[in-house]
Amino acid sequence: MNGSVPDLVARLAAVSPDRPAVRDGQGRITYRELVEGAGRWETALRRRGVVSGDTVAVCLPRAAVTLQAVLGIWRTGAVLVPLDPGHPVARWQFVLADCRARAVVCTEDLASRLRKACGSTPERGRTDILAAESIDVDYASPAWSATAPVDPDSPAYVLYTSGSTGVPKGVRVRHGALAHYVGCAGQMYAGASGPAPWHSPLAFDATVTSLWVPLAHGGEVWPIPGSDPLSGLEGLAQLLAAPVDIGILKITPTHLEALANWLGPEGTPAAITSLVIGGEALRADQVRPWLARTTQIVNEYGPTESTVGVVVASVKPEHVARGVIPIGRPFPGTEILLRDRNGAVPGPGEPGELCVAGPQLADGYLNRPELTEERFPPHPLRPGERMYCTGDLAMTGRDGELHYAGRIDEQIKFRGQRIEPGEIETVMCGHPEIGQAAVVVREDRLVAYVVPRQGGAAPEPQQLTEHLADLLPPALVPQQFLTVRELPVTPNGKLDRNALRDREP
Template sequence: MPCMTMKIVNEVQKQHNADIPLLTESEEHQLAAWNATQQNYSRAACVPHLVAGQAAATPGAVALVAGHQRFTYRELNQRANQLAHYLQTLGVRPNVLVGLCMERSLDMVVGLLGILKAGGAYVPLDPSYPPDRLAFMVEDAQAPVLITQQHLVSRLPAQQARVICLDADAAVLAQQSPSDPISAVTADDLVYIIYTSGSTGRPKGVQITHGSLLNLVFWHQRTFKVTAADRATQLTSPAFDATGWELWPYLTMGASVYLLDDDSRVAPALCRDWLVDHAITITFLPTALAEGVMALEWPSTTALRYLLTGADTLHHYPSSGLPFALVNNYGPTEATVVTTYTLVLPTEHADGSPSIGRPIDNMEVYILDEHLRQVPIGEPGELHIGGAGLAKGYLNRPDLTEEKFIPHPFSSEPGTRLYKTGDQARFLPDGQIAFMGRIDHQIKIRGYRIEPNE
């Protein structure tokens, strides 16, 4: 009986503690101000419509470059249109999933854009993945159509999907209309599903909408002053959500995207030389590669304006001699690539690693304790994310969606949610956020979240 009494007392004490506010009134106002990120953006035209608009406005401008190959906006748009028309004959329309298993190439971009123009949502599959992982993703997505290349067909598991090889089926695709297809897709429809590591060892498909992608695109264009004169890069695996960040903010603005060769995307010195030689103005490099590139000598003048990095913890600050700005970014796939960002300035005697910055437009960050209370500024807690970039949830996993995407405790708007990241962080006095690692056992390998038992 005394044990039972003690248990009840402890539970009452716990509940009492949970009801005690942790913040002063001034801290509440300060945290609310840091989350005041509202910025209007248009949801009327989705990414495929915006790319088509650029093709109409500047058809002869260079859209894509890979080695000696290049596509103008007219060529990219027409090839994607032909694929889209064919996909529509196979029943592809809004919220229909289409798998894409291709190596990085100009045709990979045609495939991604063609799926979106048909109204569908792309599900990228990395051909270098282990067969078991590919088989699980194909089975889980149940995409009725799969786009690939002839030499990759043997790597794919046996499945019911209709397979289109962009190379072997080129003659069939060439018979389709090169005009822009009609699509009823809206900002609320799915744009892609990216598979990330699951806590059970099963990958989980994150469902992102066109509206969330548009918020990323317009924030990026505003923040980095993207124009049609810019030259950007594509180097990540198509199965990594950063690929969409590398492509769509530029192809919707009339800029050019250059695909790095395989050697230059892993060796810092080759990467630096490639960026300089191709007069690249904005690039995203995963953290390890970015730190290697930052440590090198650079010419005093270069076309590069911004080196964007993310996907892992940034440990080093740039030297004062670098001729470009370094921007650190943070965001899980569940929040459409980027949640927070900061310009990292040269710092000689830093107390710790560079921060992950502040929320981007229309995104919010809350650092909460186990009772979902905001912790005082400077105190650690679990990082929760709200705002326009939140995923719809996990494909075929309503249980996990409910567990990770919780009702927003600080919003009066019906249906708003927060995503529990599993990351530990704290607010710094100036509103920047210090990343403190994982609460769970996930690790990151080259930017991918991986469970040890996977």
């Protein structure tokens, strides 16, 4: 897809102005009303001095106004930085300082907390706070066509992911990369032009599939109320418990399993055209309950650094019967390279690090040139081009499709979130009573092992939970804390996480 997502939405509004675009608790709005609202946001931001290249943070719930605000930001040429309303002020402080936000868009009830976050950031000029409730009253919508097209090479958004050193890193994605993903998804996912439930946070890159794929292809977005990710999942379960027609549903394997448990053995009466599953490794038992009520099930693979998804597999009943589900083949235009530890191409059936090249590659990490150089090295065959080294292992199966084979580092996926244990451990060790800490996944929970400082005792689990909740997003707070005398190490002196997983809780 050429151009940009906001330009395509504008063209759809011109051709089919009365086509339904968003249905939320306030009612249904058309594509014309969607872009008119975006125009009001564009006017408001420009009057506040926002110009092309500025960063604008958005901290809003799942609602039509959020989509209008994002489109308005993009029409100014500014860069979107989503903030999760459920994150602590400490995380907002870091993000707002790191991206040097020119403005923050939020609800009135979040404005005071966000002013506190802005006030605690280093000196970088004024950060304006714009409350969504005031936009419709204060500003008239200009003609959408009066704004120049969005440059595909300009940055569209920055998403912050977990960092192994305890510092989150912002991934910067271009409009052209976003448009390429949205265009490919529209071609491959049969339900792209139908209704799409929006149940996950704007700051989660999988949400791109739920929002911009349908809105770029004439579909309708159905926001699930609530700012908490779990409230969105519960609302989604209620939606799927009715006989509704869903065009496209994007979800993680863990949440898919939770939905199946809530809906019971009879499954969903809803009819789903395209069930897109991504964010973590997919097991056959997780997808089996959905085969009967879904026209198309796909397993989508892709890190944030390659714009949502770059490899896709159509999940067949025979995959489920064999218990092995591939991640599939590359998107059009995407190149996948497998490399072993020596940089050579692995043999058939042998794993290698999965590297990605092509039009969906992110620009790199905001304010982290050394990390960008490390993770986005030069393409080995094409001078002047780069690739992204994912840290994921994959191999090519006898069916010619790629199969996920684990990680080469300590990064984990938990409930669809990419988590660096080192980030959690760094924050835990900031507690005055903790000497060492380690985090692992055990079954369906994050477990933290704690070594008290010499001569002391470990804090109570509730104290640790409260300490971490003030500093980390909810997804990074362990569900269980265990006190140990020492952490196990390997013969070369490194933390032995496998030994921790084998310990009885």
